[in-house]
Amino acid sequence: MANSCVIKVTDTIMSQIKEHYQANLLGKTPPYAKFSAKINGTTITAYNSGKIMFQGAQAVSEAQKWQKDASPSTTSKKKEPAANQLPKNFAQWSAVGSDEVGNGSYFGPVVVCASYVEKSQHALLKELGVRDSKELNDTQIRAIAKDIKLVIPYKELVVTPKKYNQIQPDYNVNRMKVALHNQAIALLLADLSPIKPEGILIDQFTPESNYRKYLAQEKNQVTDNLYFATKGEHHHLAVAASSIICRASFLDALDEATKELGMTIPSGAGSKSDLVAAKILKRGGLPLLGEYAKLHFANTQKAQKKL
Numbered sequence: 001m002a003n004s005c006v007i008k009v010t011d012t013i014m015s016q017i018k019e020h021y022q023a024n025l026l027g028k029t030p031p032y033a034k035f036s037a038k039i040n041g042t043t044i045t046a047y048n049s050g051k052i053m054f055q056g057a058q059a060v061s062e063a064q065k066w067q068k069d070a071s072p073s074t075t076s077k078k079k080e081p082a083a084n085q086l087p088k089n090f091a092q093w094s095a096v097g098s099d100e101v102g103n104g105s106y107f108g109p110v111v112v113c114a115s116y117v118e119k120s121q122h123a124l125l126k127e128l129g130v131r132d133s134k135e136l137n138d139t140q141i142r143a144i145a146k147d148i149k150l151v152i153p154y155k156e157l158v159v160t161p162k163k164y165n166q167i168q169p170d171y172n173v174n175r176m177k178v179a180l181h182n183q184a185i186a187l188l189l190a191d192l193s194p195i196k197p198e199g200i201l202i203d204q205f206t207p208e209s210n211y212r213k214y215l216a217q218e219k220n221q222v223t224d225n226l227y228f229a230t231k232g233e234h235h236h237l238a239v240a241a242s243s244i245i246c247r248a249s250f251l252d253a254l255d256e257a258t259k260e261l262g263m264t265i266p267s268g269a270g271s272k273s274d275l276v277a278a279k280i281l282k283r284g285g286l287p288l289l290g291e292y293a294k295l296h297f298a299n300t301q302k303a304q305k306k307l
Contacts, residue, residue: 007066
């Protein structure tokens with residue numbers, strides 16, 4: 001029997017959730033709903049009331065991604081024990097943490113970074129301002145990224161929109177992210193050798209079983225000492241550092257695209273992106289748009305209709 005649960009969120013969080021599932025939006029929207037999406041066999045329906053219903057095999061784990069942002073009145077039809085609980089004092093470990101930025105944005109690359117933070121460096125990183133990147137403005141992110149790159153080992157992978165469009169037909173969003181996280185972690189571990197981290201924390205974007213299913217298809221699989229946690233930046237500074245490095249690179253890529261095209265290239269996947277995409281289509285068609293945007297997003301069709 002499929003699981004289902006309901007959470008209630010603010011309009012701001014609702015917009016963030018819609019952006020997160022932008023690539024998975026369904027064409028039809030039920031009555032009284034703002035949007036509907038489907039991912040990993042789970043349907044997400046957001047209603048005008050602010051409630052979001054998750055239905056399907058991964059309903060609980062998908063809802064848990066937003067649980068901290070939900071109101072206290074959150075209800076769940078079926079509770080599931082918290083999986084992948086982190087060991088006690090994990091935040092003080094010498095650990096590798098990985099995160100990604102850009103997969104929910106129509107324009108710009110997908111950036112994945114794995115960083116290693118020793119327990120002796122925790123105080124230094126906090127002094128440099130490392131924390132949840134969502135609490136930082138763009139100027140702060142760029143400044144902090146420059147500083148932390150000088151003091152910790154990290155490995156960053158950038159998938160340009162052009163490359164993304166080439167591999168996307170064979171790699172769904174989650175499989176692509178699994179491949180990138182694994183590769184970044186594997187490369188970082190090779191650089192660190194013979195040092196071995198006490199643990200590896202991945203900012204959770206899919207259930208662990210799903211991650212390991214896709215991981216089995218990759219070369220140089222990192223399988224040991226893996227931990228998963230939503231909002232991983234709250235659980236270890238290594239994830240927070242990776243998030244900041246990713247975000248800085250993503251912002252730089254948008255700035256570069258803005259210079260090349262002579263128009264402001266926005267983040268996210270809202271109506272602004274539709275308008276900009278229509279302008280790019282008018283200038284150079286899909287080949288030009290494919291240099292800067294993830295073409296499988298619904299924004300592409302919306303931009304074509306605007307023309």
